[in-house]
Amino acid sequence: MAEIPMVFILAGLAAYTVLAGADFGAGLWTLLAGRGEAGHQAIRHHARHAMGPVWEANHVWLIFVLVVCWTAYPVAFGSITSTLAVPLFAAAVGIILRGASYALRGQLEGAAGERPIEYLFALSSILTPFALGTVAGAIASGRVPVGNAAGDLVTSWLNPTSLLIGGLAVAAGGYLAAVYLAADARRFGSRRLEHDFRARALVSGGCAGAFALAGLIVASYDAPLLFAGLTSDGGAVMVAVSGVAGIATLLLVWRERFGLARASATVAVAAIVAGWAMAQRPRFLPGLTVEQAAAGPSTLLAVVVAVAGGAIVLVPSLVLLFRLFLRGTLDPSAATDTGTPSPPVAARRAGRRRLEGFALATLLIGAGVTLLAEPGWLFALGVICLFACAATTFALVTTGPDQQA
Amino acid sequence: MSATIAALGGVFTSIDQEYLFEARQMQALSLAVHIPLVCFGIAFPAMVLFCEWRYLRTGDMLFRTLARRWSKVMLALFAIGVVTGTILSFELGLLWPGFMADFGDVFGLGFTLEGFSFFTEAIFIAIYVYGWDRLRPLPHFLAGIPVAIAGVLGSLFVISVNGWMNHPAGFRMQDGRAVDAHPWSALFANGYFWHEFVHMYFAAFIVAGFLVAVPYAWGFLRGRRDRYRRTALTVALSAAAVAAPLQVIIGDWAAREVAQHQPVKLAALEGLGQTTRGAPEHLLGWYDGQEVDYGIAIPRLLSLLAFHDPNATVQGLNTVPVEDQPPVNVVRLAFQSMVGIGMLLALLSLIYLYVRLRHKRLPRSRWFFRAVVLAGPLSVVALICGWITTEVGRQPWIVYGIMRTSQAVTGASGIPIGYGTLIVVYLGLAGGVAWLLHRFSRVPIEDHDG
């Protein structure tokens, strides 16, 4: 039971790395598109638009990870956030800047000020994953002791392991984005863009691989416990899976099989997250196992129930969104004329009197009961009457004759 | 398991944080930035859907144009709401790790549930806004409904947490630690939660309605009164006007709940130094540590309002030591501003409703439209003042009567740097949003046969 929420957290983390990571990567490519030429303009335009409809949903995975963590493992959460205040604050600022510049950019098409906003977007797309990567590195290398800001505020995240994981996070995002964007470019039938993103995928994929390898080597000195975990049992299996999937992706991109490459890139990233978890198990923070960090049984049960219930709503919704998104239904170019109005319905007059009566009655009952009754069912009824009164009055006010001034 | 936490919990108590005040300011600033956006998250989807529904019912293209234009603004504000809300989630951990470590297991569930409603909202808002012209009319309309529901549920879940902080329950204290947490009953069987939720829900319609009405009222003053603007103004203004008068009744309910559950907060709201039978209500004035100076006293009104009995005894601030009292003047000023503004907004709304229902037209007076232009910003002031009343009135407790804010604060240094950075970032954000809304208003209105 104590470990189930941790499974949720890891699943959320993997989803965030894969989905939001690709969004961050798209930001990276808007920066590295270079200057001036039309082709590069197209890259930027493409990198921005292809991520449009889904970024908010992708972002919520991070919220999910945070809230499950603080509910199910409160002491560990407090220890992490207080010791790692610096990178977490940097990530938070990166997230605001990124969201804001994203919202602004959509409106900026060609206006003055587009350039700086573009840069702000790109830089925050690098800052955020890097900072979050250093946080992961700090936890993985056992630098976050239990307690209120008990660890070192600087070296906890400014150390070889953290830096490499930060770099890995940026490179992996760029890689994922390039693969997705190449596939999109094919969908839009743009050969040149497809080609460009293929090249970028190969380069960034190589970088991500290099960071991962370097991280493994550095960890053997800098974080021996982590290294031991990554090179034995489940940890080793996952590292191997990730490596194989990573190489397979590079080959698939090389052969221009982007659809499959998408899938294997996802496997490579998810395997890193799983490998990290297995390498640490059962340690959460130094001297604190997952079992010890867990909240009481009714809280854990509540989290499991909430997540299960939430999943019932969430999974079909996500499937719907990604189906529409991947099929291109939400693309700017997919607009068709669906705006044909249905024949006008003659406005009803007869009901109006009755509505007025209803509004007045609910007002009197609602006001009377809420002013006089004690809290209880009767009181609740009064509040419901007030809601009904507001809704009816709204209907009356907005549906009358034209509002000639 | 909980026994282990209890043993570890000791590491989290009592840190001497030099910058506690800045930490509180930082939290307050972030909340004050987030909360007006939340109002749009709650009320705007309902307004947009209403317009689309009218279009589906009547085939009037004007309503479609309106829904479509508003939905773009809705998406942009949602994006800003998302990032400012994310800052808040980070801050809870960054600034108040003691609070999270000790009580995360009691109230965290509220945020977990909130997370799911945001998920749903983010998914369907994307489908809805990007789906114009791409989905058939009815499916498109239906895609908007989860947005409206999720916006309301999201705020319901967060407010359940705030209700819990103000009236904690659902756990036992043992050796200074919370054990035996029962999150469902802590959050949702809490008597302090419902008035906060309903009051906030109405506030959301007041704020979103008046703010959306501002540009159209401004246009009216400049002589732009075509059918599109008349309709937009009517929908927005009506949303606010049906809520504002009722808000007074609900505010009275809120005050009675405060009187019952947080007598010291009530005493601070009213500046009541001594426990008094048949207590008077003071308007304006200044609390000097004993009583209100220069205020206008209305005999027995406080007892009447708080307990519906002119002779009821109202507990004074003197019943608790000074270090357990909130900063009285801040709370009092905030409370009086909210109530004052609330009365004015209710009056304006009644005028509007009267003219609209009685004469079947919009008001004609220029003063009315000037008042609407003012009502937008004022409603935001009332909103923030209301939260200052609730939150500062809760001080010095973060969990009322159980944990002090000073026990919850982080031991990390550098709070002033973070605070400064955040101020700069928010100023930039505010500038960006203002510019964005300006751009939206400049997009020419498409043809809609009318």
Ligand code: HDD
């Ligand atoms: C547009 C916004 C708005 C308006 C016009 C009013 N309020 Fe309000 N008020 C709020 C917005 C708000 C709020 C921001 O939404 C608060 C903060 C916490 C809460 O639950 O609602 C609040 C809190 C709040 C509280 C404290 C509740 C607590 O601590 O739990 C009281 C006693 C009142 N209000 C009373 C009133 C009265 C008597 C009003 C009459 C005119 C009024 N409010 C108008």
Ligand code: HEM
């Ligand atoms: C400490 C307090 C708060 C925290 C930690 C918080 C957290 C968040 C987060 C993380 C988001 C973004 C969700 C997403 O990614 O889609 C968000 C948005 C939102 N929050 Fe808050 N929030 C807080 C206070 C409030 C309050 C007081 C309310 C309501 C009264 C509220 C209602 C909403 C709503 C409705 C949204 C949806 C976004 C929108 O429509 O603008 N939040 N909040």
Ligand code: HEM
């Ligand atoms: C419903 C969600 C909310 C939650 C969970 C919440 C939580 C908190 C927390 C944890 C603190 C810091 C601890 C403390 O000072 O006691 C705080 C302080 C504060 N909050 Fe809230 N808050 C919420 C809504 C709001 C909103 C919408 C505002 C709007 C302005 C607000 C205004 C403040 C202020 C002014 C303080 C500082 C109080 C002081 O230091 O005197 N809160 N809140």
